[in-house]
Amino acid sequence: MSPDRRTRSMPSSRMAGTLRLVADALRGRGGSPTEGPLTSAILMLAIPMVLEMAMESVFAVVDIFFVSRLGSDAVAAVGLTESIMTIVYTVAMGLSIGVTATVSRRVGAREPEAAGVATGQGMLLGVAVALVFGTLGAWQAPALLHVLGATDAVVAEGLGYARVLLGMNGVIVLLFLLNAAFRGAGDAAIAMRVLWLANALNILLDPMLIFGLGPFPELGVTGAAVATTLGRGTAVCVQLVTLFGWSDRLRVAASHLRPRPDVMKRLLRLSATGTLQIFIGTASWIGLVRVIASFGPEAVAGYTVAIRVVLFALLPAWGLSNAAATMVGQNMGAGQPDRAEASVWRACALNLAFLGSVGILFVAFAPELIGLFGVDALTAGYAQHGLRIVSAGFLFYAYGMTLTAAFNGAGDAWTPTWLNLCCFWLWEIPLAWALAFPTGLGAEGVFTAIAVAYTTLALASGVLFRRGGWKAATV
Numbered sequence: 001m002s003p004d005r006r007t008r009s010m011p012s013s014r015m016a017g018t019l020r021l022v023a024d025a026l027r028g029r030g031g032s033p034t035e036g037p038l039t040s041a042i043l044m045l046a047i048p049m050v051l052e053m054a055m056e057s058v059f060a061v062v063d064i065f066f067v068s069r070l071g072s073d074a075v076a077a078v079g080l081t082e083s084i085m086t087i088v089y090t091v092a093m094g095l096s097i098g099v100t101a102t103v104s105r106r107v108g109a110r111e112p113e114a115a116g117v118a119t120g121q122g123m124l125l126g127v128a129v130a131l132v133f134g135t136l137g138a139w140q141a142p143a144l145l146h147v148l149g150a151t152d153a154v155v156a157e158g159l160g161y162a163r164v165l166l167g168m169n170g171v172i173v174l175l176f177l178l179n180a181a182f183r184g185a186g187d188a189a190i191a192m193r194v195l196w197l198a199n200a201l202n203i204l205l206d207p208m209l210i211f212g213l214g215p216f217p218e219l220g221v222t223g224a225a226v227a228t229t230l231g232r233g234t235a236v237c238v239q240l241v242t243l244f245g246w247s248d249r250l251r252v253a254a255s256h257l258r259p260r261p262d263v264m265k266r267l268l269r270l271s272a273t274g275t276l277q278i279f280i281g282t283a284s285w286i287g288l289v290r291v292i293a294s295f296g297p298e299a300v301a302g303y304t305v306a307i308r309v310v311l312f313a314l315l316p317a318w319g320l321s322n323a324a325a326t327m328v329g330q331n332m333g334a335g336q337p338d339r340a341e342a343s344v345w346r347a348c349a350l351n352l353a354f355l356g357s358v359g360i361l362f363v364a365f366a367p368e369l370i371g372l373f374g375v376d377a378l379t380a381g382y383a384q385h386g387l388r389i390v391s392a393g394f395l396f397y398a399y400g401m402t403l404t405a406a407f408n409g410a411g412d413a414w415t416p417t418w419l420n421l422c423c424f425w426l427w428e429i430p431l432a433w434a435l436a437f438p439t440g441l442g443a444e445g446v447f448t449a450i451a452v453a454y455t456t457l458a459l460a461s462g463v464l465f466r467r468g469g470w471k472a473a474t475v
Contacts, residue, residue, distance in 0.1 A: 022047055026189060033186055033330040034108060038339070038346050045323035046350070048192035049183065053319035055192075055199045062199075063224050064308045066206050068373045070157075074221045075375070076297045077158020079304030080148045081165060083289045084137070088166070090283065091129050092173040094275025095122055096180030098267045101411045103184030103250065104326050105475045108333025112251065119181040119243065120256030121263045125271070126177045130170030137166025148286065149293035149300075160222030164229060171232040178239040183326055185250035190242055194235040201231035270413055270475065277408075277417035284424035291432050292446050295382075299443045302382025305373050306447070309383075310390050313358040314397065320351045321402045325409030329475075332410055337471045344406040344465070351398040359394030362387055386447040393451035400458030403465045411473035419460055428453035 025047035033041050067074050099122040106115040137144070141162040145155045175198065179191040205216075205227035212218025219226060243252040292303050324347035331340035362369065370383045404416040428449050435445025 034334040048188040049319035052192035053315035075301040090279040092176035097274030098271030100184040104329025105333040108330035164225035187249040198235035273413035280420040305383040306386035321405035325405040328409035355394040355398040362391035389447040396455040396458040403461035410470040411475040412470040
């Protein structure tokens, strides 16, 4: 073959290789986190994880897209309820940290039975927590909305939404937890498929149940919660069937559901720290909502729309971060700490390329993006300014989220916990109040505080990760 012909064939061979990699990743076949080229191993995990989170980001936007047709009170009700739901997400994500770290370490060490036991015990813990939150949340929904600054009109509009979402939180907890187990086992493709199923059903049912299309009842904003519960509940059923019979990477048997105090203790140790870590980070959003509620329902609605659009980008980026966590866990289990560290820096670079590009688009096209939601002019103004300010920090978020996920994947949940405490509670919330009131920036001060806090998190995480203390963590 002549040199010219060989040169021309190189791009086509690279393209064919890329397409094969994508196809294998979507099928969940080929590749290993502990072997082969780093970039390929990361992408084998990251592609389905990014697509999984991309569908979740579509879900976050779709709910607001339809609910915004009902007015600012309905959007504010969704935003305030989501702030309460951050407590549920906190517990689900905290348990997920413990399950991912344990399952990935056991799979890396070639211990499938131990991985199944860890998953089963995590399920028991998740169900117990969901029952407590579901009972208390549905009962006290009106009081919780009022505490967050909701007006009587907002409570009247959104009470049904809040009670359904809080009362049926178990489907959210199990969906998060079981997908964390699949990801820890390296089976990111099944996690992607079940989340696609959940969100596809939600997108289909949302307009039907909100507006009463066809044979469906018109439930208003409550319909959005019912659609979410039905979609995610169906996905959980598929997860359970897969775990108990279909999966070739992670299996759970009935014997794994018998309480094992020793395993639960280890999971609780990791999950309690992880829950505290996520609680510190996500509960700070409640503090931010309380500050921004001082500027009226339109400000809360604008904040809600802006954050939903931000999540449209951040959720896929979190998918790539989850790939870094699995790479770290499995390589530490296989006794390859240097490969674990190298994989994290590679994942940071990939995340930077993605989030940096999206951030530029969000800053440039904020009016057009917010215009898709059909909100009133005052709400749209808050949302546009918020979107631009928060998106300006995307370059730093790429590193911050990947590094904190890597700490968790190694079983070192305390480092990101202290980072969250310092960056969000001791820095972000006081800064938001100071910028909103004494300096007179109003709602824009809250958005500025978000960007500054996440930038601080990225810088501090990079320094601590380089020190390497996470390599001594045990699971």
